[in-house]
Amino acid sequence: MHAAPPQTVRRLSLQATGGELFGIYAINLFFTILTLGVYYFWGKTRVRRYLLSQTEFDGDRFEWHGTGKELFIGFLKALIVPRPDRCRDAEQQRALERIAAVLLAPASGTPYTMQITVADNRDVNGVAAPGGSVVIFRGLLEETARPEELAGVMAHEIQHILHRHGTRAVFREMSLGLLLRIATGGSGLPSLDVARAVGGLRYRRGDEEAADRDGMAMVQRARIDPQGMVAMYERLQRRPERRGEPPTYLSSHPRTAERLASLKRQAAEARYTPVALLPGRRWSHIRARCK
Numbered sequence: 515m516h517a518a519p520p521q522t523v524r525r526l527s528l529q530a531t532g533g534e535l536f537g538i539y540a541i542n543l544f545f546t547i548l549t550l551g552v553y554y555f556w557g558k559t560r561v562r563r564y565l566l567s568q569t570e571f572d573g574d575r576f577e578w579h580g581t582g583k584e585l586f587i588g589f590l591k592a593l594i595v596p597r598p599d600r601c602r603d604a605e606q607q608r609a610l611e612r613i614a615a616v617l618l619a620p621a622s623g624t625p626y627t628m629q630i631t632v633a634d635n636r637d638v639n640g641v642a643a644p645g646g647s648v649v650i651f652r653g654l655l656e657e658t659a660r661p662e663e664l665a666g667v668m669a670h671e672i673q674h675i676l677h678r679h680g681t682r683a684v685f686r687e688m689s690l691g692l693l694l695r696i697a698t699g700g701s702g703l704p705s706l707d708v709a710r711a712v713g714g715l716r717y718r719r720g721d722e723e724a725a726d727r728d729g730m731a732m733v734q735r736a737r738i739d740p741q742g743m744v745a746m747y748e749r750l751q752r753r754p755e756r757r758g759e760p761p762t763y764l765s766s767h768p769r770t771a772e773r774l775a776s777l778k779r780q781a782a783e784a785r786y787t788p789v790a791l792l793p794g795r796r797w798s799h800i801r802a803r804c805k
């Protein structure tokens with residue numbers, strides 16, 4: 515069964531059979547009643563894992579790596595924590611768009627218009643969504659000491675988009691409905707849904723290395739001080755991960771000493787006088803402006 519006509523470039527197909535799916539639903543219903551509803555989240559995981567494993571996108575099969583516990587914790591959080599929203603401060607937005615523009619200026623012919631969003635959420639996280647959406651969490655923004663540090667994180671995320679890493683990784687964690695909404699461009703702001711959905715995902719190690727390497731190259735082509743990216747990675751590495759913390763940048767971006775070491779080597783090769791990224795602006799003022 516093809517959800518899209520065969521002549522479209524992206525092909526989404528679902529090979530699940532009704533019988534198998536019904537079997538999973540029946541077992542889920544049984545356990546959900548038995549456990550007074552708590553099993554629902556584990557059951558949902560089973561359905562998602564099954565449906566995604568039966569779904570192909572551009573010929574790739576998906577795998578669902580989420581667990582029932584993650585869904586359950588997410589549900590509890592959604593009950594007690596107000597819905598994460600975006601920061602809507604115009605000055606902050608302009609500053610971040612300016613940084614993205616400086617990064618993208620030498621890369622002419624980029625097929626995407628990058629949309630930068632700050633999620634009003636204290637998690638230290640940043641996410642790239644397919645199609646050109648970069649979501650920086652307020653918690654991550656507040657960790658940056660200067661705009662060059664944020665530029666490093668942004669360059670890394672933009673590289674995930676340009677390499678289309680996110681297409682595979684994000685879809686692994688996403689509901690089919692959301693996947694279709696994004697594929698058809700039907701939603702005004704899918705990025706925050708995506709940001710929530712990808713909380714637990716991990717890019718493949720090779721994808722991370724490519725995003726680091728090409729992100730650092732992007733920083734240097736834009737003549738931004740490469741030590742900003744190095745300093746940010748060092749700070750994130752030093753940051754202790756506390757038990758029970760929401761997913762952080764490091765849970766989707768595994769910390770390895772080699773990654774930092776290769777970034778430092780690459781940064782040492784820079785031979786230029788860095789541009790002033792946001793001349794005459796106080797970064798401590800901009801990063802804190804979330805309304």
Ligand SMILES: [Zn+2]
Nearest residue numbers: 717722725767
């Ligand atoms: Zn990454």
